[in-house]
Amino acid sequence: MLLSISTFAQQANQDTLKSLELAPVTVTVTGTRNIYKIDSSTTVSKLPLKDLENPQVYNTISKIVLKDQVITNLNNALKNATGITRLWESTGRGGDGAEFYSMRGFAVQPTMTNGMPNISNGTTDPVNIENIEVIKGPSGTLYGGSLIAYGGLINIVTKKPYETFGGEVGYVAGSYGLNRYTADINIPLSKNVFARVNAAYHYENSFQDAGFNKAFVIAPSFKIVANDKLTFLINTEFKNSEGANAPMIFLNRYAPLSFHSLDLFEKSYKISYTSNSLTMKNPSFNIQTQALYKLSNNWTSQTVLSRSNTKTNGYYHYLWDASNGDEFTRYISKRNGETNTTDIQQNFIGNFNMGKMKNKLLIGLDYLNSQITNNSTGWVADGIVSLVNQTDSGSLTTQGVDNLLINSAEGNSIVETKIMSAYVSDVINFTPKISVMLSLRVDNFSGKPLWATDEIKSQTTLSPKLGLVYQPILNQLSLFANYMNGFTNLAPAEVSDINGNNPTLKIFEPEQANQYEFGAKANLYKDKISLTASYYNILVSNKTMTDPTNVNNIIQGGEVESKGFELSVVTNPIKGLNIITGFSHNDNKVTKDAADGGYLGLRTEESGPANLFNFWTTYRVQNEKLKGLSFGFGANYASEFNTLNRSTTGSFTLPSYTIFNALIGYSANNFSLNLKLDNIGNTKYYTGWSTVTPQRLRAISLGMSYKF
Structure with missing residues (x-):
């Protein structure tokens, strides 16, 4: 069976690709190749580097993995990456309505597509995903500080046009009313113009008594070869989605806990405390255009324009702990907002020699404009929920909620930020075995950070990155070390003296995150075993705290340390057997806090579980009589x-869990059939971030596809 893997290499003409040291790749799956491994990336470092040459750690999840596992959502896809787990499901609310994950002890959302900003208030559909790059560590030097986290970032690499006719159609049916139709069609429009369209319709109910998600996605993309030096790429995605989500169950952050057992939540595990009439709509649109121009044999120009628009329109509600041992108050609002981002990048990529030293040089300019508008109602109380008695006194109809909200208004507001940046990164090969990466970013921020009411007129930040790679066995084993930086611009705040007099506006310096890391990467036994192992230490400084001598003042100086170990393995040990597995341990705590701040010495709530383990294996039967038959098995532990x-409230523990999944598949004559069983043991488990959220129970799905 032939699988065409579209990489960045397929996006430009051959001469341009040659200058980037990439070429189109066709993979034949014969059972002897490490098919889950992708050896290089052009977006992680914005330079064409193989994994062994890159001093930064990242995991790549390929479209082959997504197909083998009958993946229908981003969360299940990311379970194949080491050290990442979901904290919050998508809320759909404006500004930050996408899913939240935890990586290396810090919360992160999927905000990047093809290395460019792509904001969504909803979920990410996998239909247009070529592969997913989970990039580890604070990456402010190349990606800035406004859209990524100190633990890393999630970058979606989309499918791109190729130069022959082909495609695939698919259908997935499953538990909880799952119906999913997909299509992927590539058409050469002329000798130099190629088009590809990916589309999906998805409908699925919740495992609880109410709740659903439906979406339609269409993603046209184009490749235009203007001449032998200039190539244009246009990638678009339109998504129209609507869903009814169970309300978040928040524990009270400001009062001592009134319960310490999960029994309260076990009783109402399958109760949603919502209705299918309280829906949220999150339409979104993204377009990215690239112009790749070959300046010379050694230099390429990349000009990129990226625009995204995402909207929020509907009901968002949550349950707030009343601190009486049982009851939760529902607060509800009708959200109406919009987020627009525009990003323009100009990159020059060079590949040249200085004496005997080889250089891969990136010089880039970046302008990012983000505007968030809000025209929502205010928040009103809508009844009391008792988890013990499983009762709800609130209104769960649109008419009832609208009557509650009729005189409520949050007011109209606009938050706009502008960021202008310049960066340079040079990978110097002193010898074929020794290379150094030297990178620096200058970032100028102006505007209002999210939820701020006052502006920052101008704030300039430097963000360095250093990396060292030594390959004792060339192209098989590399030892690496890195120093990486990340930063966040903080919202201004009004402060006063201890008596509440003389109020002034206080501007804060950006938070800073500095990581050092060292480890090893290996491709052994003719690439049958690919391994990455590393130890990292991230120190976040300049966090804001309440002044211990003046409750009306805010000072900087808080610190969080997050350190740990990660091991990732992708292997093809015997013919037909492919394995992805990983283990991570994270030690995270607040090392400096204000007196009575409540956090000192404690693990942060966004850091998630300290230990995570992921495993997936697929075996394609090699016996000629059973050719086409495959089996899969996987597990995830947290x-x-x-x-x-918090010392001021106490701690509420969510228990550990292990989830098992299995699959049986068959393929022949371009047809494939995969039967997947998720959560075999029907295990009840929870995630959260000062919240308690029940996760999906056992589900079965059947995926069918035809490739042409």
């Missing part, structure tokens, strides 16, 4: 963690 963890 240790217990404190979703609420």
